[in-house]
Amino acid sequence: MDFRQKLARLKSPVGRNAEAEPTEDASTHEAPARSSRIEHLRALIGEVVQRDHRREVRREADVAAAPRALPWPAVDTPHGPLHVVERWLDPAHHHGNAPVAGALAYSARTLAALALDPSVAELDLSRMLLLDTETTGLSGGTGTVAFLVGLASFTDGVLRIEQLIVPSLGAEAPVLARLAECLRQASCVVTYNGKSFDWPLLRTRYVLSRMAVPPLPPHVDLLHVSRRIWKPRLGGVRLTQVEREILRFEREGDIDGAEIPARYFGFLRDGLAERLLPVIEHNQNDLIALAAMLGKLSAHFECADKNADARDSLAFARLAMRASETARAFDFVKAALEGEGTSTLKASALALLGDLHRRQGDAQAAAAVLEEGLLLITDASASAQAHFVLAKLYEHELSELALANRHALHTELAEGPVAHGRRLGRLRRRLLLRQAVSSPEVTP
Amino acid sequence: MLAGVLEGWQGENSLWRNVALHERLPAEPAVYSELPPELAPQLVKALATRGIERVYCHQREAFELASGGRDLVIATPTASGKSLCYNLPVLQALAEEPQARALYLFPTKALSRDQEVALRSLLQDAGLSHGAITYDGDTPADARRAARDRSGVILTNPDMLHTGILPHHAAWARLFSNLRYVVIDELHTYRGVFGSHLANVLRRLLRVARFHGADPKFIFASATIGNPQEHASRMLGREVSLVDKSGAPKGPRRIIVYNPPVVNAELGIRASYIKTSVRLAADLVSAGVSTLVFGQSRNNVEMMLKYLRERLAREKLDPNTVHAYRGGYLPQERREIERALRDGEIACVVATNALELGIDIGALDAVVCAGYPGTVAGLWQRFGRSGRRGNESLALLVASSAPLDQYFAGTPQSLLGASVEEARIDPDNVEILVQHVKCGAFELPFEADESFGDVPSAVVGDALGFLADHRLLHKVTGANGRAVYHWASDAYPANHVSLRSIGWDNFVVVDLDREAVIAEMDFRSTHTMLHEQAIYQHSGEQYQVEKLDFENHKAFVRKIDSDYFTDAMTHVRVAVLEEEKTAKHGASEQLAISCGEVSVIEKVVGYKKIKFHTHENVGYGDVRLPEMQMHTSSLWLTVPEAVVAAQPVARPEVIDALRGLGHALHTVASVSLMVDPRDLGHTLGDRKDPELPPSKGDVGAPGFDPTIFVYDRMPGGVGLAPRLYDEREELLRRARRLIEACRCELGCPACVGPLAGNVPLQNELPSRRRIAVALLSDLGIGATH
Numbered sequence A: 001m002d003f004r005q006k007l008a009r010l011k012s013p014v015g016r017n018a019e020a021e022p023t024e025d026a027s028t029h030e031a032p033a034r035s036s037r038i039e040h041l042r043a044l045i046g047e048v049v050q051r052d053h054r055r056e057v058r059r060e061a062d063v064a065a066a067p068r069a070l071p072w073p074a075v076d077t078p079h080g081p082l083h084v085v086e087r088w089l090d091p092a093h094h095h096g097n098a099p100v101a102g103a104l105a106y107s108a109r110t111l112a113a114l115a116l117d118p119s120v121a122e123l124d125l126s127r128m129l130l131l132d133t134e135t136t137g138l139s140g141g142t143g144t145v146a147f148l149v150g151l152a153s154f155t156d157g158v159l160r161i162e163q164l165i166v167p168s169l170g171a172e173a174p175v176l177a178r179l180a181e182c183l184r185q186a187s188c189v190v191t192y193n194g195k196s197f198d199w200p201l202l203r204t205r206y207v208l209s210r211m212a213v214p215p216l217p218p219h220v221d222l223l224h225v226s227r228r229i230w231k232p233r234l235g236g237v238r239l240t241q242v243e244r245e246i247l248r249f250e251r252e253g254d255i256d257g258a259e260i261p262a263r264y265f266g267f268l269r270d271g272l273a274e275r276l277l278p279v280i281e282h283n284q285n286d287l288i289a290l291a292a293m294l295g296k297l298s299a300h301f302e303c304a305d306k307n308a309d310a311r312d313s314l315a316f317a318r319l320a321m322r323a324s325e326t327a328r329a330f331d332f333v334k335a336a337l338e339g340e341g342t343s344t345l346k347a348s349a350l351a352l353l354g355d356l357h358r359r360q361g362d363a364q365a366a367a368a369v370l371e372e373g374l375l376l377i378t379d380a381s382a383s384a385q386a387h388f389v390l391a392k393l394y395e396h397e398l399s400e401l402a403l404a405n406r407h408a409l410h411t412e413l414a415e416g417p418v419a420h421g422r423r424l425g426r427l428r429r430r431l432l433l434r435q436a437v438s439s440p441e442v443t444p
Numbered sequence B: 001m002l003a004g005v006l007e008g009w010q011g012e013n014s015l016w017r018n019v020a021l022h023e024r025l026p027a028e029p030a031v032y033s034e035l036p037p038e039l040a041p042q043l044v045k046a047l048a049t050r051g052i053e054r055v056y057c058h059q060r061e062a063f064e065l066a067s068g069g070r071d072l073v074i075a076t077p078t079a080s081g082k083s084l085c086y087n088l089p090v091l092q093a094l095a096e097e098p099q100a101r102a103l104y105l106f107p108t109k110a111l112s113r114d115q116e117v118a119l120r121s122l123l124q125d126a127g128l129s130h131g132a133i134t135y136d137g138d139t140p141a142d143a144r145r146a147a148r149d150r151s152g153v154i155l156t157n158p159d160m161l162h163t164g165i166l167p168h169h170a171a172w173a174r175l176f177s178n179l180r181y182v183v184i185d186e187l188h189t190y191r192g193v194f195g196s197h198l199a200n201v202l203r204r205l206l207r208v209a210r211f212h213g214a215d216p217k218f219i220f221a222s223a224t225i226g227n228p229q230e231h232a233s234r235m236l237g238r239e240v241s242l243v244d245k246s247g248a249p250k251g252p253r254r255i256i257v258y259n260p261p262v263v264n265a266e267l268g269i270r271a272s273y274i275k276t277s278v279r280l281a282a283d284l285v286s287a288g289v290s291t292l293v294f295g296q297s298r299n300n301v302e303m304m305l306k307y308l309r310e311r312l313a314r315e316k317l318d319p320n321t322v323h324a325y326r327g328g329y330l331p332q333e334r335r336e337i338e339r340a341l342r343d344g345e346i347a348c349v350v351a352t353n354a355l356e357l358g359i360d361i362g363a364l365d366a367v368v369c370a371g372y373p374g375t376v377a378g379l380w381q382r383f384g385r386s387g388r389r390g391n392e393s394l395a396l397l398v399a400s401s402a403p404l405d406q407y408f409a410g411t412p413q414s415l416l417g418a419s420v421e422e423a424r425i426d427p428d429n430v431e432i433l434v435q436h437v438k439c440g441a442f443e444l445p446f447e448a449d450e451s452f453g454d455v456p457s458a459v460v461g462d463a464l465g466f467l468a469d470h471r472l473l474h475k476v477t478g479a480n481g482r483a484v485y486h487w488a489s490d491a492y493p494a495n496h497v498s499l500r501s502i503g504w505d506n507f508v509v510v511d512l513d514r515e516a517v518i519a520e521m522d523f524r525s526t527h528t529m530l531h532e533q534a535i536y537q538h539s540g541e542q543y544q545v546e547k548l549d550f551e552n553h554k555a556f557v558r559k560i561d562s563d564y565f566t567d568a569m570t571h572v573r574v575a576v577l578e579e580e581k582t583a584k585h586g587a588s589e590q591l592a593i594s595c596g597e598v599s600v601i602e603k604v605v606g607y608k609k610i611k612f613h614t615h616e617n618v619g620y621g622d623v624r625l626p627e628m629q630m631h632t633s634s635l636w637l638t639v640p641e642a643v644v645a646a647q648p649v650a651r652p653e654v655i656d657a658l659r660g661l662g663h664a665l666h667t668v669a670s671v672s673l674m675v676d677p678r679d680l681g682h683t684l685g686d687r688k689d690p691e692l693p694p695s696k697g698d699v700g701a702p703g704f705d706p707t708i709f710v711y712d713r714m715p716g717g718v719g720l721a722p723r724l725y726d727e728r729e730e731l732l733r734r735a736r737r738l739i740e741a742c743r744c745e746l747g748c749p750a751c752v753g754p755l756a757g758n759v760p761l762q763n764e765l766p767s768r769r770r771i772a773v774a775l776l777s778d779l780g781i782g783a784t785h
Helices: A003-009 A031-046 A100-104 A108-115 A173-185 A194-208 A222-234 A239-245 A257-270 A273-302 A310-322 A326-338 A343-359 A363-374 A380-397 A401-408 A412-437 B002-011 B041-049 B057-067 B082-096 B109-125 B141-149 B158-177 B192-211 B228-236 B273-286 B298-314 B331-342 B376-383 B403-410 B412-417 B430-443 B457-469 B523-529 B641-645 B651-673 B720-726 B728-741 B768-778
Strands: A074-077 A080-088 A128-135 A146-155 A158-165 A188-191 A219-221 B019-025 B032-034 B054-056 B072-074 B101-105 B132-134 B153-156 B179-184 B217-221 B241-243 B253-258 B262-264 B291-294 B322-325 B348-351 B366-370 B393-398 B473-477 B483-487 B507-511 B516-521 B535-538 B541-549 B554-559 B564-585 B591-611 B617-622 B628-638 B680-686 B706-712
Touching (some): A003 B457, A100 A158, A108 A273, A146 A173, A158 A273, A188 A222, A194 A222, A222 A310, A273 A310, A310 A343, A380 A412, B041 B109, B057 B082, B057 B241, B082 B109, B109 B132, B141 B158, B158 B192, B179 B192, B217 B228, B228 B241, B273 B348, B273 B366, B376 B393, B516 B523, B523 B591, B564 B628, B564 B680, B564 B728, B651 B680, B651 B728, B706 B720, B720 B728
Parallel strands (some): B072 B217, B072 B241, B132 B153, B179 B217, B253 B393
Antiparallel strands (some): A080 A158, B535 B541, B541 B554, B591 B617, B628 B706
């Protein structure tokens, strides 16, 4: 029995829980939908700002193009034709409640603090490059292709979106070359989850195409910032969730991420570029949201607002402290305390304030604040923790042994029975010593 | 010491007369070679610090071949210094080129970590700054990064290479572009399904290495098998040189095969081999002989441990000098046991498998195998653990009542002269090959005229077309007319390909009490071991299967204290798909023997409840599970109706005897092919009407030509059936000899199989055994030419 016959007998090689068969959607393109799609396509391509640049207005695509030809014009490059979708935004464009131009309105130092990356502090943010890819899968291995590389950058304060499309598998070189060029010209790269996903994937694509991996300028991954600031309030920080709750932008008819690979594979099979339109729109929204989010974060960081949600203020306070932006940290803590918040939140804010005071060497202020916070705590272990910090503060920085002892009685939950016992023992000895040496003091 | 114990045994008549074999093997001196002259000075120094000034001849030979750019396999016995055979060339490469890298593969994590420690120590002594890191599921994130970026040697296992490294090879560019050597230890464990998968993983590895510009050489190390060179060459897809003359010294050894006496002649039941093994081992331990005891299963190990300790306690000796050596021990625990053994604190270790032993377990004075481990190779690997330099050592096999044990106990000289089993793989098995072409396409696009290892491009092309038809690959034709197949799915194929099974996905076993997954099981074993109400044994504990969620591949179990275990009853139906060869046999040319492709349908229909220790049958249960179907190759023999009718006994008894003949054929086939009996299956069917299940009732119907099938249990077949066909005449003769020579009365597992429960024992009527022999005579099959 030869190999072919044996093959024919095999069950499907598609694994059980795996590989969803690409959805059959040729039938969903009815005539009426098609014309509105054409409009949409024209809109995407045609949105151009008349400026006196050497940038030409891209001619509108001929959507009735033969199958297998992308409707977007291709630029000739040494690596082959490069298919680009370009879109210019209005300078006043808002994404939800945030201006896109906000990304440029704040200092690099602010961004460096938000990203906890000092190398960003001296950069020329006007040359930032926003990056988001659409891929054929989430696994990130060598079989995953970034078929759409979405880039956005500012020219004279106006955001220009440049989406590079891979027209067929194996033809990634023009896209990768253009990306490398953009990276060279950029001062920094801004992504959402790019550190774990987009960049490692793109690196893999360069290796597989046998092209040198371009050096990456400083990389700011807003997912990490988003987590630090908004996760306490929102619970999750998926891009669309942040977009909806913080920027107050609701996408209409957005394609489900899980469908994106199937769209591309469908396009590869039958050349219907319409399949990709929702993906292109989705990617544009991702890039715009990224710029808007950056502006929003920076704006908030530079100006602590007591009307802001206290949880956000507290998160900013923590971040500012980690970034050694002490003045700002104080501002945010105050805002957190003045805003509406649970007593637990206020207790945490006070604990943070205590930390700040201690770092500034003001142990007295720290103790006062921590005592105040202690009154608000209801949770047993948080309470023990507060007593713990106060016990140490009083003993080592303020030499108030009696007060230290009072707090030390309650630190067991925070430091365990052995350490607790040692602390109490030490304090007792020191108190006795002091009593013996000087005039009798009050001993509890 | 040992001599005293042996004298004692020889003096005990009721014991010594059950010794089937007592052989003395002489000592073998060491054969040394000088250190290779080109060996880097740092390595000479490192060896000197370990007291090594010369190497064994096979270590020198391996070094020369490896540094000369040849792929090689080292097949010297256990404890002959194989590690140095591959470590030395690798370290030499590292010393010569700071950027050089090597990849080591081990079948278990335990072995990887042991070798990592040894290698690091060597690297340090040689002053080489290359690291050695184990990269497996337990490796923490920062160590993984270090492994990718900096480590000179990566140690891993086939599964990790398959799912974690190859599909991410771009991140491993430094490793692959500088890869000089791939070391694969314990090659003999890679046989059957697992071995066939590994061969394909290596095909992918070579592809990826070539992409990154490397051409690594392979060094295989194997325990003694019958065909190391052939096996390694088949595994790699190209010629591999052989190093098999060991220069390591051996002390004088005694081999003893002990066959516990028959205690029930009618049923052929023998005295317990477990209790016998314990008795003999205890004799050794109390006389101060360091002993290693091997059991067939965890249960046996726990039982023997308990009995040994009880016996020692009775003799007022410290029971803690006996220890079990369980798989899953942490490296620290293993080191402790090894050290205690070396220092004499522990006198006896009980284990299930030679492989579980660390490399530093050293050698002991005596090895006791409770039961034949299933293969001659396995037996010699265990025996190889006894024999310190100079002193006399003992290797003792206590036979159980299983067919192969009795076969060798009956013809013990055949054990000594038995060719060691050959390891067999079929890397071109269609199902396996296609899965790996799939994974390979995820790693690198396939060009239409590309070959895959030694698989020709035409075959690869067919596989690619098949995958493209299923939309897993997308074919792109370039301007030059050349086609390339790209991965076109959002899935990660390696996660759905298990290296230990074919075709079907594994099931997971979920402990209901702990709400956690405790094990994984392959599809086929799930049917026999995880059906509802089955008693599932895991890590020495019993669980009952409360629910089997077939759809979602999950078995839900709960811990239970049970005094019985369950044994599944499987119904097998074989249908001939294509007859490839056929011949008539016997003086009257009545027996038709053929081989070819068959469809095998196995269905678990019920289970027996069997009490522990007494092995009484205490009940039955039903099982409702779907059939499992596979295609494979088989040998079959059809007995004409006329011969059946001519027998002087009722038809059902003749059919029963034919079943017995099938059982005997299975046994002799396993021995002649030198395969594990579990690699074959046998059944009685009818080649005319494959839809008819051969139940005892229907079998009497006319028009039923009883057909004995002996088939290859690996889906797709590994080439066993054609070989049986080639040896068919000898097989039948041996089967006859086996049945005739058996000392049981009516039939037993050693010859025609255990008696069917419902055939009444009537001493006047001929037994299954005798009917089988009569049939063979009538078919013209004698015991000799």
